[in-house]
Amino acid sequence: MTSNSFLQDIEKYLPLVGDVHIKTPLAYQATRGAVSVVNTLQMAAAEAYINGLEVPDFLLEGLFDSFMPVFFRYFPSLLAPYDWVLKETDHLAEGSKDLMKLQYDLPQGMLNKMLGDGQLIYPKYSMALWEKGASNLEQAQMQMLDDVIEKLDIKDGDRILDFGCGWGCVPNYILSKFPNVTFTGINLSHEQCEYMRGKMQDPASYLSSGRFTLYEGDLNDANFDQKFDKILSIGVFCHVGNLTKAFEKLASFLNDNGKVFIHIITVRTPNHISSVYTHQYIFPHGRFWNYDAVPSHNKDLKTIKRWYLNGYNYSTTFATWLKNFDNHQAIVKDLEYGMDYAKFRRIWRFYLIWFVRNFASCNGEYNGNGQFLLVHA
Template sequence: MTSTSVLENIEKYIPLVGDVNIKTPLAYKTSRGAVKVVNAAQMAVAEAYINGFEVPDAVLRSLFDTFMPILFKYFPSLLAPYDWVLKETDHLAEGSRDLMKLQYDLPQAMLNTMLGDGKLIYPKYSMALWEKGAANLEQAQMQMIDDVIEKLEIKDGDNILDFGCGWGCVPNYILSKFPNVKFTGINLSHEQCEYMRGKMQDPESYLSSERFTLYEGDLNDAFFDTKFDKILSIGVFCHVGNLTKAFQKLASFLKEDGKVFIHIITVRTPNNISSVYTHKYIFPHGRYWNFDAVPSHNKDLKTIERWYLNGYNYSTTFANWLKNFDDNQATNKQLDYGIEYAKFRRIWRFYLLWFVRNFACCNGEYNGNGQFLLTHA
């Protein structure tokens, strides 16, 4: 028996540590009971803050810096607030309408100022790449997309599908670099699609060319007359509850020699994780898959290469978004969020402050972004 198997055999009897899925019934029940206590404590602090209890940023940062490393290093099972986080759900996506309402149907003016809205780099709600020396957010987002182009081996003339294309930033940038590439974007958010439709009427946008096609709707319902050379998906798989079904669908769109590139938040802990706070206020049914989750699903697509991007990159991205958010309060407070602006601001500041520290903890080695290159199995 190897030392690893001996450790796993011991850990299955011990609550809270290691892989919660291999626990004995008693250890599992004890672990889940402890999770409820942690969830209640997390929400008590968060709800007090968003309801007006004044807590200096320095105190919140200190709180996050104290507890996050302990949880990631020693008690990762406490970071899985719901049983469904630990495994695939029955549906490809969960809570998609709630997600649209809380995230992607927010006032576009607020999102533009927070995420950045340039002539080439449109709002992009995913990690920017800072480890190559980018000087600002726009440059870091360009370098991130350049990195995707290199890893996916995009070449001129490729026909590419972007699953969950956001506001069209990635297609617009890639179309600007390759005059014969064609793009199809799938997006469930009506508001994001309206933004792209506006760009499709703008002669200065590369989305206005006949090389870009927009499909508004669910991946489950999508059908295309042609198969694609490349498929990419940036960030969307945090909202996908069933990798098996998603990979089966994407594989049906892919040419025999085609490639798929997936970029997601991922964790190098034994379990997938989530948060009661983000589930309620930010990302309904969002989860952060374990770094081994994608490679372990190889029925229709198989992983041929993967990369872990240190959490420093996303922490720095969130820090820039937080600064942009704070710097544009005069504009933001004039917009309609469906709730009192002061409360909305505290909800989002708590989230942004938390994620700056969350991705920075443990030197970024536990919580970062995973990238996966896949082909037909």
């Protein structure tokens, strides 16, 4: 018996540590019991903060810096608050309407200020690439997209599908680089689609070139007259609950020799993770898939190459968003959030501070971004 198999055999009987999928029933139930305690403590601290408890940022940061490395390194099972996080759900995505309400249909004025809204880089709610020396957010987002172009091997004349196209930043940037590329974007958020429709009428935007088609709706209902040379999806798969069904659908849109590029938050722990806080206030039914999750699904699409991007990149991106959010309080405080603004601000500051520290934890080696290049299986 090798040392690894011996260790795994021992871990079957130990709660809290290692891969929860291999636990004996007793160890599994003990682990889930401990998770419920962690969930209760997490929400108690978060609710106290968002309901007015004065906590200096450095204390909040210190709390995250103390606990997150311990969880990532030794007790990753405690970071899966619900059983459904550990496996695929029955549906491709869960809680889509709640997600739109809490996250993507917020006042555009606030999102523009936080995420940035330039002539070429529209609001982009995903990781920027800082490790190549970018000096500001716009440059870091451009370098991230240049990196995607290279990895996906985009060629002029490609027909590209963007699954979850956000505010159209990715299509706009790539269309600016390739005069014969055509793009189709799928988006479930009506507010984001309205933003893009405005850009499609703006002569200064590449979305108005006639080479961009917008589909407002769910991936499950989408059908197209053509197949695509390239499909990309940046950030959306954190909201996809069933990789098998999603890959089956995307494969049906892909040319025989086409390629799919997926960029998601990913964790290099034995289990997928989430949190009760983000589930309630930020990303309903969202999860961070384990780094091996995408390659393990190879029925309709198979992974031929993958990359792990250190969490430093997303930590720095969140830190910039936090700074932007704080610097524009005079403007964003009077917008409509469906709740008292002081509470909304605390909800979002807790989330932003947490994720700055979360992605920086353990030198960014446990929690970062995964990128996957796939072709027909």
